[in-house]
Amino acid sequence: MTVTEVPAATAPVPPLAARATAVGGSPVRDILAVTARPEVINFAGGLPAPGLFDREGIAAAYRAVLDEVPERALQYSTTEGEPTLRAALAARTTVRGLATEADGLVVTTGSQQALSLLATALIEPGDTVLVENPCYLAALQVFAFAGARIVPVPCDASGIDPEALDELVARERPKLLYTVPTFQNPTGRTLPADRRAAVAEVAARRGLWLIEDDPYGELRFEGERVPWLASYPGAEDRTALLGSFSKVLAPGLRLGWLRAPAALRRACAVAKQAADLHTPTVNQLATARYLADSDLDAHVARVAAVYGERRDAMLAGLADALPEGSRWGRPEGGMFLWVRLPEGYDATALLPAVVEHDVAYVPGAPFHAAEPDVATLRLCFVTQTPDEIAEGLRRLRAGLAG
Structure with a gap:
């Protein structure tokens, strides 16, 4: 006679720490994963331009x-x-x-x-x-x-x-x-x-x-x-x-x-x-x-000069790319432009349609610790060349227009 042993019941593993489930992932990283296709012009990431690495x-x-x-x-x-x-x-x-x-x-x-x-x-x-x-x-x-x-x-x-x-x-x-x-x-x-x-x-x-x-x-x-x-x-x-x-x-x-x-x-x-x-x-x-x-200061000066040209290229095209009534800043340096679309626009809700036009940004809502401003978004201007920025803004205009 064969005796079949019944396995003992297995207890579940203890749960994760509450903070591990309460804190979400980075929306920027999530967007970068979705927009990793090479044809996408990605204004979402804060990525330095790889062609400028020494x-x-x-x-x-x-x-x-x-x-x-x-x-x-x-x-x-x-x-x-x-x-x-x-x-x-x-x-x-x-x-x-x-x-x-x-x-x-x-x-x-x-x-x-x-x-x-x-x-x-x-x-x-x-x-x-x-x-x-x-x-x-x-x-x-x-x-x-x-x-x-x-x-x-x-x-x-x-x-x-x-x-x-x-x-x-x-x-x-x-x-x-x-x-x-x-x-x-x-x-x-x-x-x-x-x-x-x-x-x-x-x-x-x-x-x-x-x-x-x-x-x-x-x-x-x-x-x-x-x-x-x-x-x-x-x-x-x-x-x-x-x-x-x-x-x-x-x-x-x-x-x-x-x-x-x-x-x-x-x-x-x-x-x-x-x-x-x-x-x-x-x-x-x-x-x-x-x-x-090496001369790091000279290298940084070269990088900053290129980034300044790219900022100018983005600033030059924003008025045509964004809905009338949009507002944005003019940074003296760094990597980012902050945009506020007119009342009634939701940058998070609009993003899927924009990505369909092979361009991406980061919605501004997750950057707010309290009440989010859903009409805001962040654009990174340093990763792409001026020509790529111009094309990206053309796609952005089409995506925002629906």
């Missing part, structure tokens, strides 16, 4: 470190980052008006990781975080994952309204303010010097951490550079400044950095140890070698 200079730097110090380049490194790279970054920061020592920096795996480390070090579940309105999407994700209560600060065409910020801080008692004050993502606007001084004063008087994210600041086409928020009186002991090589050299390097007061910097280093031990050594050493052997 491939020869980067390749030479990698060859040099792999030929000369392979045992070091391929080995574990310190959590805070390679000393040669930190020294080079400190020197660049100091020259730009913010005295910085190499030990005052932590090298991160992209500035996005720096933002995550700061959230880990600063935010307890339920803490209030202030953000610009609208705000960089991935920052909203980071703060949501940390369990923060996210409150938008009233902004106008120049950015944060300091008086509204002061009232909001008094009422909401937030832990920190997150801002991209130069060529902001998604709007492209730049916070003027007088407002930066006022924001620093509010932070000092009210007791507030500042996170200043600056991935685009070197991509200036016109106008005068505005000093970092971290350099203003009152901000020195409470500002974490984030920088990145993604937009000025190549995003695939995944190299960013964090400058912060000592106690916060140490807390971020401990959080980084738990996350990835350290940023890849070979990438750090190759970038340090690139900075030593």
Whole structure:
């Protein structure tokens, strides 16, 4: 007689953490996946132009470190980052008006990781975080994952309204303010010097951490550079400044950095140890070698000149491409244009029809921490050539017309 064993009932696995299901994915990444066809002219992504990467200079730097110090380049490194790279970054920061020592920096795996480390070090579940309105999407994700209560600060065409910020801080008692004050993502606007001084004063008087994210600041086409928020009186002991090589050299390097007061910097280093031990050594050493052997400033100037031409090409065609009554800004640098369509238009609802015409943008609604403005959208102008931009705008006009 054969005895058939009945398998025991299998219990379900425990559920995912609530934050893993409560925080959605990036709408930008979702759109890029849908529009990956080569025939699509994609104004949706914040992608640097690959044809402008200094491939020869980067390749030479990698060859040099792999030929000369392979045992070091391929080995574990310190959590805070390679000393040669930190020294080079400190020197660049100091020259730009913010005295910085190499030990005052932590090298991160992209500035996005720096933002995550700061959230880990600063935010307890339920803490209030202030953000610009609208705000960089991935920052909203980071703060949501940390369990923060996210409150938008009233902004106008120049950015944060300091008086509204002061009232909001008094009422909401937030832990920190997150801002991209130069060529902001998604709007492209730049916070003027007088407002930066006022924001620093509010932070000092009210007791507030500042996170200043600056991935685009070197991509200036016109106008005068505005000093970092971290350099203003009152901000020195409470500002974490984030920088990145993604937009000025190549995003695939995944190299960013964090400058912060000592106690916060140490807390971020401990959080980084738990996350990835350290940023890849070979990438750090190759970038340090690139900075030593090549002229990054000259490279950035060439990139910015091309991007300025592409911004002008997009500005020249927008009036014909968009419905009458649309409004948009004119950024002095960066990568993005922010558009508001007339009342009654919904950029999210219109996107499928636009994509059918082989062009894409990012709807503006997800960039808002509170009530979304559904008539807004973001256009990236740096990835395509002026001719491609003109064709993309022609397609956009057809798609919006239905």
